[in-house]
Amino acid sequence: MKAMYSKSGLLAEAFEKTVDGRQTGLYTLTNKKGCEITVTNYGAKIVSLMVPDKEGQLTDVVLGHPSIDEYLTSEEPYFGAVCGRTGNRIAKGQFTLEGVSYQLAVNNGPNALHGGIKGFNAVVWEVKRVSDRSIELFYLSPDGEEGYPGNLSVTIIYTLTEDNALDIIYKAETDKPTILNLTNHSYFNLSGEGDPYIGDHLLMLHADYYLPTDETAIPFGDPEPVKGTPMDFSDPFSIGERINQDFEQLLFGNGYDHTYVLKKTSPGEYAYAGICESPKSGIKMEIYTTEPGLQLYTGNWMTGNFAGKQGNHYPCRSAVCFETQHYPDSINKPDYPSIILLPDEEFESRTTYKFSI
Numbered sequence: 001m002k003a004m005y006s007k008s009g010l011l012a013e014a015f016e017k018t019v020d021g022r023q024t025g026l027y028t029l030t031n032k033k034g035c036e037i038t039v040t041n042y043g044a045k046i047v048s049l050m051v052p053d054k055e056g057q058l059t060d061v062v063l064g065h066p067s068i069d070e071y072l073t074s075e076e077p078y079f080g081a082v083c084g085r086t087g088n089r090i091a092k093g094q095f096t097l098e099g100v101s102y103q104l105a106v107n108n109g110p111n112a113l114h115g116g117i118k119g120f121n122a123v124v125w126e127v128k129r130v131s132d133r134s135i136e137l138f139y140l141s142p143d144g145e146e147g148y149p150g151n152l153s154v155t156i157i158y159t160l161t162e163d164n165a166l167d168i169i170y171k172a173e174t175d176k177p178t179i180l181n182l183t184n185h186s187y188f189n190l191s192g193e194g195d196p197y198i199g200d201h202l203l204m205l206h207a208d209y210y211l212p213t214d215e216t217a218i219p220f221g222d223p224e225p226v227k228g229t230p231m232d233f234s235d236p237f238s239i240g241e242r243i244n245q246d247f248e249q250l251l252f253g254n255g256y257d258h259t260y261v262l263k264k265t266s267p268g269e270y271a272y273a274g275i276c277e278s279p280k281s282g283i284k285m286e287i288y289t290t291e292p293g294l295q296l297y298t299g300n301w302m303t304g305n306f307a308g309k310q311g312n313h314y315p316c317r318s319a320v321c322f323e324t325q326h327y328p329d330s331i332n333k334p335d336y337p338s339i340i341l342l343p344d345e346e347f348e349s350r351t352t353y354k355f356s357i
Contacts, residue, residue, distance in 0.1 A: 007036045008048035008060045009310060014067035015040050015047075022124035024068050027135050029160040034058065035355075037160045042071055043121040044137050044156050046080035046186050048309065051164055051355040053192075054282030061283060061355075063187040063319050066309050075306060076314075078185040081121030082156055082170075083114040085141060085148050086339065087183035088259075088295060088328040091218045095331040097149065097340065098177050104147040109216045114185070116146035120154070121185070134159040143176065150176030150343075165354035172347040180341045181326045182349060183291075187299060187319035190278035190285060194312030198298065198320045199240020205233040205274035205294065207260035211327060215252045218329050223261045231258065233274070239298060239320060255300035255317060259293045259327050267292065267337065270350055273324065282357050287322055289351040292337045295323035324351040 004012045006028055015026035019042060026047065029037040036050040036058070047065075050058040064079045065071050071079070093104035093112035104112040114121065125137040134157060141152040157169040170182045189195050209223035210231050226232040230242035230250060243255050250256070262273050273287040273294050287294070297320070304315030330336040341347050 006038050006048060007050050007058055008038065010038055010048060010066055015042075017068045019068070019072070019124050024124055025127070027127070027130050029133050029135060029158065031133055031160050031162050031164070033162065033164060035160060035164050037158065037166060039135055039158055040068065040071070041125045041127050041137055042068055043080075043123065044082040044125045044139075045071065045121070046158070046166070046184065049166060049186070051283060052357065054357050059192045059281055059283060060309065061188055061190050061192065061285075063189065063193045063314050064309055076302065078114060078121050080186045081184070082182060083185050083323075084120035084154065084180065084182045085115050085146070085152060086112075086179055086181040087114055087185070087323060087325050088181065089113050089217055091329045091332055095179065097179065097331070100149070102147055102149065111216055111218060118146065120182075125156070128155070133161070148178055150174040150178035152178060152180070154182070163354065164356065165352050168351045170347070170349040172341065173345075174341050175343055177340060177342050179331050179339045180347055181330065181339045183295070183323040183325040184351065185321060185323055187314075187321055188276070188285065189319045190276060190283040191280040193309055195280070196315055196318050197240070198317060199238060199243065200279055201239050201320065202236050202277045202279065203233050203239050203274065204236045205260050205296070206263050206272050207274075207294070208234055208263065209261040211259045211261065211293075212249055213252060213258065213328075217253065217257060219259065219327060219333070221333060221335070233260075240317070243298065243317075253300055255298040256296045257298070257300060259295050259325075262289070262292060262294055264292065274322070276320070276322070284356050286354040286356070287324070287352070288354070289324035290349050291324040291326065291351065293325055293327050295321065295325060295328075297321040297323065322353075
């Protein structure tokens, strides 16, 4: 039998394994223009994303691993993953909901990060439906999992559109009051995964304010203007031109790791959030989302210690993440948009990454 490889060079058989009693696999989405996305149901991870560069050559613009075994042991557990129940950080892993106090696992300095020790990035999702261009994944997070209340039913739908966009729909329902902040943690390099530095990428964000943090990446509270600071991407700047400035916020994170407050005409509006471009490949990526914030993370803690796809190593700042989400520590900041989900509500969120030349 002939081995089945994706356009990005991935072998489907390398993703077939039983994990926690559930079968994992690799699923391939293609459109009529020849673009390709591969997804594994382990962590609902985007494994590869092939789009054309200015020469018409398909280029894989996300970092990742070539096998399920490497994902299971990776020092970077969030490559391409859905993070939940609550993406980003909760101060000291503590919150109170309807008079009940909860203590989550502390897994990032003094704080809880990306849903805990075994968040949605590290569970096997059920494949509900798959077609040429779309896949629907489902996960039931039981009451008490990672310390969170309520049985939470979560659906993720990835679609590769005919205009070369990755469209992500998140849906969720709960049977008890809980908190929820879902995001996708793809690591992008628009010059192609394996390129060593995203500092040359041009970036413009639709945001005039950002959330300054303490040294543990928890926001102080009120947003501050980006103007006059190296946090300003309201006009196009290369990511790397100010990243090493002697500016407290950049020193805390060893680079950018901050939430930008997206400009919206109304809460929940599906709207433009920003654009990023590689001058090497000519690939542009526009971002649209219903979410109020975007976490810009420039891969500041990547080590380059391991080989990923195609044997490539991923050193510090060899990728950039655009995590559309509610703000960090929202449950402990009453002035922030709420992340509380009640039993009579249906959560729905949408984010799109659209590629062009």
